[in-house]
Amino acid sequence: MKRFFSLSSAATLLAIGLTAAPGAFAASPQIIKIGFAAPLTGPSAADGKEMENATRLAIDDANRRAPKLNGQPVKFEIDAQDDQSDPRIATQIAQRFVDTGVAGVVGHFNTSCSIAASKTYSNASLAEISPSSTGASYTQQGYPTTFRVVGQDAIAGETLGRYLLDSLGAKRIAIIDDRTDFGQGLADRVEATLLKNHGKIVAREYVTNKTIDFSAVLTKIRGTNPDVIVFGGFDAQAAQLVRRMRSLGLKATLVGEGFNNNIFVDLARGDGEGTITIQPGLPADKLPASDFASRYEARFKTRLQGFQAPYAYDAATVLLNAVLTAGSAEPAKVLAAVKASRLKGVTGPLAFDAHGDLANSPYTVYRLKGSHWDGIKILNAAQ
Known part of the structure; x- marks a missing residue:
């Protein structure tokens, strides 16, 4: 049904608006x-x-x-x-x-x-x-x-390095990074922590954040017989890396930071079982x-x-x-x-803190089981 609105009605409403008390209409935020x-x-x-x-x-x-x-x-x-x-x-x-x-x-x-x-x-x-x-x-x-x-990675790398030695019992560790600020920063701190605590680093290799084929670097590493490969880089590349590891017969555990989402799981397609990642903060x-x-x-x-x-x-x-x-x-x-x-x-x-870093940051270690990341240990870097 149509509604008709007369000019006289509009004039009446306008007059009411003009004479309304101050504050009757809320100010726009x-x-x-x-x-x-x-x-x-x-x-x-x-x-x-x-x-x-x-x-x-x-x-x-x-x-x-x-x-x-x-x-x-x-x-x-x-x-x-x-x-x-x-x-x-x-x-x-x-x-x-x-x-x-x-x-x-x-x-x-x-x-x-x-x-x-x-x-x-x-x-x-x-x-x-x-x-x-x-x-x-x-x-x-x-x-x-x-x-x-x-x-931040200076803490994450140290925490991860200690975990590899104290909890995982790693004996022969290879390290790869993607030369980004994140990847290299993490890998460098893991390496420094391992060396400080007498861990055995059998290889230190580099790729870029655009690398697709990891065959050459993994073939080189395979000869060192590592039980752990640390990757400083992002999840999409980590997934391709672990798939190539498996196709080359490398049984080493892949370890890194920030892999625990479905991007890694989807791209790894079942080859990432047992992968370990450390993540800032607590499990959900x-x-x-x-x-x-x-x-x-x-x-x-x-x-x-x-x-x-x-x-x-x-x-x-x-x-x-x-x-x-x-x-x-x-x-x-x-x-x-x-x-x-x-x-x-x-x-x-x-x-x-004075640098703008979080004053207190715990870390959680996750292991991939099937398509699910299990939180297996919480590490408080402040302790």
Whole structure:
């Protein structure tokens, strides 16, 4: 049925609006942008998308509490950008964030991208909080704007090296890295820890993060008869590496950091059984906020595949809380509030040391059994 609205009715409503008491109409909230940068296309797109979703979830939660700055309503929004795991593009995105006036940045995913963008953020006093960049050099540049909510590789490498000797009982260890800031940083620290503790390193080899065929390097290593091969690199390459190991008859255990998601499982296609990975933080079922996965899945109608999402949520939470604590979206004031953060996150306590590293970061060791990663040991690097 059609409804008719007369001109006289409209005039009456207009008159009511003009004579309404001050404050009868709520002021539009100020929009505050939070930058987000990660690979949303390419081999690491699944990780990047989960991190983006988690950042959105944190923003949803903050907006649900009707936030205000100086008594005025505000609304947080995400400015999500795809850095394609490319440091050059990451630098361009960093400048975009500076130019458009975001309050802070959640990102980047790759250590190389976080490092490439960090000078731009530092020049603008813009806080950069990475949920996943574990390369030690990221926070060792001397910039006051670099932070992360996960452990870093100087600690991870030492922790992994001790685990290989003390728990796994490794006797003959080969090491391969992909020459990235992450991969080489992890491998170098594992090597240093093994040498310090009299571990036997039978080979030290290198590939690139573009290597597809690992035949040559593995054929060379096979002659050293290793019982463990440590790989400093990302999960997609690790999966191809372990498949080639099996086809060449290498029975060694593959060990690394950050393999425990379905990308590795799918690409390894059954050849990765027994692979061991160390991961910053606690297993999902041991997180302080045990309902995070179920809330994520209810919001986005998909299951979590990787480990980064709760860390992205926490990185966003630190920024959102810093804006409200500072009473301002001005980057320099937000940065000061980030430095002073003392929060209980979904992953655990959130506080930073003088370098911007997480003050306390446990690690979990996982072993692949079939298509499932079993958390087999929790190691607290702070002890």
